[in-house]
Amino acid sequence: MQGSSHMRQADRSSPVLIVEDDKNTAALIKTYMEKEGFQAVVVHDGEEALKMIKTANPAFVILDIMLPKMDGWEVCRQLRGFSDVPVLMLTAREEEIDRVLGLSLGADDYVVKPFSPRELLARVKAILRRARPVPSQKLQRLSRGGLVLDPEKLKVTLHGKPVALTSHEYKLLYALMGSPGRVFSRSELLDHFYQHGEVVVDRVVDVHIGKLRQKIETDPSKPQLIQTVRGFGYRFTDEDEAYPG
Numbered sequence: 001m002q003g004s005s006h007m008r009q010a011d012r013s014s015p016v017l018i019v020e021d022d023k024n025t026a027a028l029i030k031t032y033m034e035k036e037g038f039q040a041v042v043v044h045d046g047e048e049a050l051k052m053i054k055t056a057n058p059a060f061v062i063l064d065i066m067l068p069k070m071d072g073w074e075v076c077r078q079l080r081g082f083s084d085v086p087v088l089m090l091t092a093r094e095e096e097i098d099r100v101l102g103l104s105l106g107a108d109d110y111v112v113k114p115f116s117p118r119e120l121l122a123r124v125k126a127i128l129r130r131a132r133p134v135p136s137q138k139l140q141r142l143s144r145g146g147l148v149l150d151p152e153k154l155k156v157t158l159h160g161k162p163v164a165l166t167s168h169e170y171k172l173l174y175a176l177m178g179s180p181g182r183v184f185s186r187s188e189l190l191d192h193f194y195q196h197g198e199v200v201v202d203r204v205v206d207v208h209i210g211k212l213r214q215k216i217e218t219d220p221s222k223p224q225l226i227q228t229v230r231g232f233g234y235r236f237t238d239e240d241e242a243y244p245g
Contacts, residue, residue: 014059015039016124019049019075020090021067029062032117033124046070053079060124063107064090073105080106084166086127090115104207106166130167142177144237145225147216149177158216169212172205176226181238183229209234 016038020026026042033040041056043049046067053061061079065072076087089110103110108127111120142149146159151174156163165173172189186205213220227235 015041015056016060016062017049017052017056017058018042018062019044019046019067019072020062020064021045022064025064028117029120032121036121036125044068046072046075049075050078053083053085058085060128061085061087062090062120062124063087066092076105076107080164080166082164084164084170086167088120088123088127103168103204104211106211108167127167130171140178142174144177144180147177147225149174156216163215165212165215166208168208169215172208172212173216176234176236180236183232183235185233189234205234 016033018026018029018033018040020029020042021044023044026044030040030042041052041058043052044067047069049061049063049067050070052058063072063075067075072089076089079085079087087107089107090113091110092113109123111123140151142151148157150156154170156165156170156173175189176184189205209226210220213223213226217223217225225237227237229235
């Protein structure tokens with residue numbers, strides 16, 4: 001998985017980047033992060049955020065949506081082009097479309113303002129735990145039709161070329177590839193990246209699957225690897241099935 005160093009380095013030796021134009025809110029988040037032993041860096045606009053992500057290699061990004069110069073949506077979209085650093089978005093709007101849009105751009109979670117700093121901290125810790133591989137577990141290398149997923153290296157390649165996936169896309173692919181032919185319901189797939197009782201709409205899975213198909217399918221409009229089972233969910237093509245790739 002391109003940029004997977006972020007996944008391995010998701011610890012307190014790298015800074016948490018706080019992107020928030022409200023200085024009081026930024027200072028409050030920074031204080032709570034530092035009390036928990038995290039390093040924390042604050043920037044106040046979207047353009048500066050992208051520069052900092054490229055230079056500081058943060059372990060985590062807390063990203064407000066309403067920012068000067070470049071909003072959080074665009075920051076998230078651009079950073080996913082070169083990094084899979086975990087992203088938690090801050091939004092003042094609760095509409096479902098905002099939540100789905102944020103996740104479709106590669107955010108790992110969101111918190112609605114006003115929020116409890118303790119809740120925010122708990123979300124950050126939960127995402128970092130999920131992003132960190134389990135070192136004691138020997139994980140199986142998976143391959144199909146030129147697509148290779150190496151869980152030991154947290155790397156995905158397609159015909160030898162690296163594929164940059166978000167943490168959610170990676171976990172979805174690992175679940176599906178690990179049980180070829182099995183039909184997963186949307187709720188089962190949600191459990192692979194929302195493991196702490198978060199309330200999330202099933203539509204989020206469809207968004208992630210769509211993004212994943214864009215990256216691994218020869219023709220995303222006619223998917224051969226990840227297949228839709230109408231009325232049930234999704235399945236990865238079985239090893240015994242013919243695949244043109």
